[in-house]
Amino acid sequence: MKLSARNQLEGRVTLVKAGPINAEVVIDAGGQTITSIISLDALEELGIKEGSTVTALFKASSVLLMA
Amino acid sequence: MKLSARNQLEGRVTLVKAGPINAEVVIDAGGQTITSIISLDALEELGIKEGSTVTALFKASSVLLMA
Amino acid sequence: MKLSARNQLEGRVTLVKAGPINAEVVIDAGGQTITSIISLDALEELGIKEGSTVTALFKASSVLLMA
Amino acid sequence: MKLSARNQLEGRVTLVKAGPINAEVVIDAGGQTITSIISLDALEELGIKEGSTVTALFKASSVLLMA
Amino acid sequence: MKLSARNQLEGRVTLVKAGPINAEVVIDAGGQTITSIISLDALEELGIKEGSTVTALFKASSVLLMA
Amino acid sequence: MKLSARNQLEGRVTLVKAGPINAEVVIDAGGQTITSIISLDALEELGIKEGSTVTALFKASSVLLMA
Structure with missing residues (x-):
């Protein structure tokens, strides 16, 4: 299975902050820091916690762009 | 001036493909490949071309996330 | 592998319209019509054509919402 | 009045979860489950509750796409 | 019928540029310039042309935000 | 430095509502009301409060579009 998203960065979760509806997940992707906000439901269903390996899409x- | 975007990756443009309304810009950001689609107007106004230094936001x- | 996207609808592609940068893909997902615009690169990489089975995310x- | 959004799915609200800033609304649209996160302000202004008929746009x- | 979008600006269309998949629509909303990119299908279905009154959502x- | 975003509206912050993950910021941009939801981290890093001058992008x- 392949995804159409042009941007797919694999990394390790360094921080998870859960709120009542959304959750913030910070990822170290080969030295780049990527932050994602997903629903709390998704966080729980995927079992994401600090140290998990995830792909940011x-x-x-x-x-x-800024130039 | 600061931007609220949590994700800000600086890199060098490796490919520009211009269409009639949109343009695709591929960036090498410290070894990670980031692709952006912006409007052709924006591409021209910012003067983005291969070799330009840009920040992807x-x-x-x-x-x-995929896990 | 699981995806955080709360909305995942499987269907069959009924129409593909390719432009120079983007492509439009129309899907019949169990009687609901879903339209997606992805990059032409993604269309080609995933080999999507009429009759393909895809999941819209x-x-x-x-x-x-409108109410 | 018509909307440019290519995707417009009518359904019935099956779950509402309100947080301090955002709210999650789950909809049954002809057998497909659609989840929306809107602002709490919007939830209250539109008077959305379980059983409401709404259109997801x-x-x-x-x-x-995944293929 | 009400929409959940917190941002709804009414204006007059000052420019339409149609491409093969997408179209760019520029709007004067009470002195503010708003640009929208919608699908060509939507442009045609809504009959948007220069001088049309539209609401940007x-x-x-x-x-x-930048500060 | 220039940004590719076609829409850039400067205004004054009239309301800030902070939640655990996200924050809502309401802006008066020359008579138009613009609402933004950014992460709480961004709100704090940019020091946005009522009366701040910001640009909405x-x-x-x-x-x-609705027409």
Whole structure:
């Protein structure tokens, strides 16, 4: 199975902060820090915790550029 | 000036593909490949071309996780 | 492997329209019509064509409600 | 009045979970489960509760594909 | 009918640029310039052209801040 | 430094509501009301409070139209 998302960065979870609806997950992806906000339901269903290996996915259309 | 976007990756543009409305920009950010689709207007206004240094910005809420 | 996206609808591709940067893919998901715009690169890499079985994924935060 | 969103699925609300800033709304749209996260302000202004009839709207560009 | 989108700006269309998949629509909303990219299908279905009155809608979660 | 976001509206913050993960920021941009939801981390890092001058940024692709 392949995903259409042009951006797929694998990393290790360094921080999880759970709120009532959403959760923040910080990832170290080969030296780059990536932060994701997903639903609390998703956090629990995927069993994500500090130390987990995850892949961060985002569409090319969600990326702005500064130059 | 600071930006609220939790994800800010600096890199060098390796490929630009311009269409009639949108343009695709591929960036090498410290070994990670990031792809962005912005409007053609933005591409021209920022003067982005191969070799340009840019910062890719995206909100934490636009990142999905796979685990 | 599991994905954090709360919305995952499987269906069959009924239409593909390819442009220079993006491509539009229309899916029949159990009687519901879902339209996706992905990059042309992704379309080609995933080999999506009419009749393909695909899963449409989108985050809960990208859904507006009308009531 | 018409909306540009390519995806418009009508359904009945089966679950509402309200947080301090956001709220999660789960919808049964003809057998498909759709989850939306909207602001708490919007939830209250639209008067959405279990049993409400709502339309879930999302842009084609927010949909990823897996194949 | 009400929409959950926290941002709803009414204006007049000042420019339409149609591509093969997407179209760019520029709006003057009470002195503010708003640009939207929608699918070409949506542009045609809504009959949007220069001079049309439209409402631009976007979720609070899609807005970044710079300060 | 320039940003690719087609929509950049400067205004004054009229309301800040902080939750455990996200924060809602309401802005008066020349008579138009703009609402943004950013992460609490971003709110604190940018030092945004009522009366702050901020610029709201959003991509053209995140704007729907109603006509």
